[in-house]
Structures are given as structure tokens and as C-alpha cells.
Amino acid sequence: MNLSVKILIFMLVGAVVGVLFLQFGGYQCASDLSKAECQTIQQGSWAYTYFVEGLFNVGGSLFINALKMLMVPLVLVSLVCGVCSLADPSKLGRLSLKSIGLYLLTTAIALTLALTLASIFQPGIGMPVGDATFDASSKPPLTDVLINIVPTNPFEAMVKANMLQIIVFAILVGLAITLSGEQGKRIGNWFEDANKVVMELVNIVMKFAPYGVFFLIAKTFATFPFSDLAEGLGGYFALVIGGLILHALLTYSVLIAIFARLNPINFFKGMWPAMITAFGTSSSNATLPVTMRCAESNLGIHKNTFSFTLPLGATINMDGTAIMQGIATLFIAQAYGVDLSMAQLLTVVLTATLASIGTAGVPSVGLILLAGVLTQVNLPVEAIGMILGIDRLLDMTRTAVNITGDAAVTTIVAKSEGEIDIDTFNDTSNRSNFDD
Secondary structure, eight states: OOHHHHHHHHHHHHHHHHHHHHHHSSOOOOTTSOHHHHHHHHHTSHHIIIIIIIIIHHHHHHHHHHHHHHHHHHHHHHHHHHHHTOSOTTHHHHHHHHHHHHHHHHHHHHHHHHHHHHHHHOTTTTOOOTTOOOOOOOOOOHHHHHHTTSOSOHHHHHHTTOHHHHHHHHHHHHHHHHTTHHHHHHHHHHHHHHHHHHHHHHHHHHTTHHHHHHHHHHHHHHHOOHHHIIIIIHHHHHHHHHHHHHIIIIIHHHHIIIIIOOOHHHHHHHHHHHHHHHHHHOOHHHHHHHHHHHHHHTSOBOHHHHHHHHHHHHHHOOHHHHHHHHHHHHHHHHHTTOOOOHHHHHHHHHHHHHHHHHTTTOTTHHHHHHHHHHHHTTOOGGGGGGTSTTHHHHHHHHHHHHHHHHHHHHHHHHHHHTOBOHHHHHOOSSOSOOOO
């Protein structure tokens, strides 16, 4: 049984276990209690204490920490090796332009799709506004993000896992090694050896992926407020899920088929382990080691391409988040009875597309972006509180779409640069085992 099948089975079992805990775990709430009172009862029950916040929380957190442990050394070492292997250093400029251009394009397509779906199905019509509240964190201005791309202290950037700064530092180190002659070759060989060791660490951690995903999914479903779906949020929830699936299957398939002239089915088969892991962890950065492993072993993409495009995409590319923002914006507008003009809709597309770079590396980035979009079109930011309860499961799904978009762009860029092994990409007979 290969890894992706194991992860999928444990994910489904985790969902069932979580739902059973929610229904029969000894912390059901009476219908006349408020949500706050119900939450207090839940958190005081034995099932919640020993299993949800105990076993499930500890097991899932250990797995996420293990993935995050790999993130910085993997990006640093693999990107240095990738830059060292470039025969033409100017190729980095082409990779940058192609990657950023495609990332912005797919984000704009995702937003356009989301606004179209929300306009057609109108999930917010008749939704009671209530007394929703939400305190939005401020996002850093784009100028500060651009200035801070170059690290003043590369070690501090690694400690804080500032991916943009790590990418810049790794590129500069790789270029310096390339230009340093014989001494540089010796350092380059050391990074090649280190890259092999880090990839073995990825293999070790991935052996525990099914169990980590089980704990994460079980905890999510044991605390997911399914009652909110019956209180008017079901239409919004279904529309976001539908938009995410449609964008992943349709947009990426068309782009890969047209621009890369490759079979999209083989692409999705190769990325399946990373997509499942992203769903369980809800973090593009935490999933990055798995995404990079799938790109190399399953899709046949050379490391001097994916080592640059994937960390960059995990930082600035947010197609799934863009779909949530577009649908949520119209959902809130419809709930408040506000008709957005075409100019305002275009503002939503432009603001959310460009703001994805300005919020790179900021926690709860999706909600921060949404708060900024609502402000631009004069909608109340506190309305985010209406959808906050069910956002966890949506966050898991859109993270899977985000990393799929990163890999789709990487595949297109690699094909255009001749940096992909077509035989490996088309060979679906031995994938996802992470044994070699």
C-alpha cells in the first residue's frame, strides 16, 4: 500500500472518529444553550480533555512541528544546490518572471471564478446578520515587504522562518559558490551531501504522515460546528468547496494541458500525497517538504526549478484563499443588502491579487486579506465573524488548492525551461511510496 492510500484511509478514519466524538463523546449541548455556553461545556468534558485536546492535539502538533522542522533546511539547502547547478545564472531572472507572472494570473482567475459563482448562486441572500464581531490584524504595507526581502541577519530569518528572506539569501549563496571557482565547488559538494541528508529526513517524517493526518483530522471534526451549516452558512460552505474543487480540477488542468502540453491526470496523481498532507496540516509552508518531494520523485521536475518556485509559491501564491475571499465578500455584501458595482468587483480582484504578496508570512493570512478587501469596498470587517466558525475546514481545503497551484505553475515553468523528466512525469506505476 503506497503512502497516499495510507494517508487517505487514515484521514477518512480520523473524520469518522472525530464526528463520533462530537456526537457521543459526552459533551453534547442542549438546544437552549448559547454557543459560548456550549463551548464551555465541551471544554470541560473528559472526552474533550483527554482525547481532543490531549491525544489528538499532541499527535497532530508533533507531526506539524516535524514538517516545520524540515522547512527551513530543505529550502535553504535545495535552493543553494539548484542555483549552483545553473549553467546560466541569468536563468534565475526568467524563472522569477515566469513564476510570479503565472502566480498572479492563477490568483486573478480564482477570484474571477469566485465572484462569478457567488453572483450566480447568491449564498448571502436572507442570511441573518446578527451580532458578528471580528478584530482584524493590520497587514504590513507592500513597501515594507519589499524592503524586508533582503535579510539584515540571515540567521534570524531562519529562526523566524521568513521564507522570502531565506530564498534571497540562498540564491545569493548559490551564486557566490558558482563564482568562487575551486573553493566554491568544495562548498557546493557539501551542500549536495546535506541535501541528500535532508531528503532522507523527509522520508523518515513521511513514514508518520498517516498517523499525523489522522490526529489532525480527528481533532478538526471533533470540534467542527456542524450546527452552523444549518443556520444559513451551508450555502456559503458548499459554494466555497465547489469553487475550490472546480478551480483545482479545471483551471490547473487547462493550464497544464495548454502551456506544458502534459497530461493533467498524471499531474494530480503525482501531487496526491502533498494535497492530502496540506488538507490535514492547513499550512502551505508545513507541507512544503512533501510538495518538493512529490515534484522531484513523482513529477520529474529538476531541483533547480522547484527549489525556487515552490518556496516562492508557498509564500505568495494563494489561489484557494482568493476563492474564499471572493465568495466571502459577495456573501457578506448580500447578507447586508449591499449591491457592489462592477468597479467595486474589479477592485476586489485587483486588491486581493496584489495583496497576497504584501501579506506573505503573516499568520491567518486569509482573514487579513479578506479584511483588507472588505475595507476597500466599504463592507463591515466585523462581518467576518459570521463565517469564522466554519473556516477551519475551508482553510484545510483551500490550503490543498494553494499547494496544487504552486505545483501546477512549477510544472509549467519547468517544462518551458526543459527542466522536467517527461518519462518520470508519465510513469504512474510507482508513485507516492517515498522509499527511494
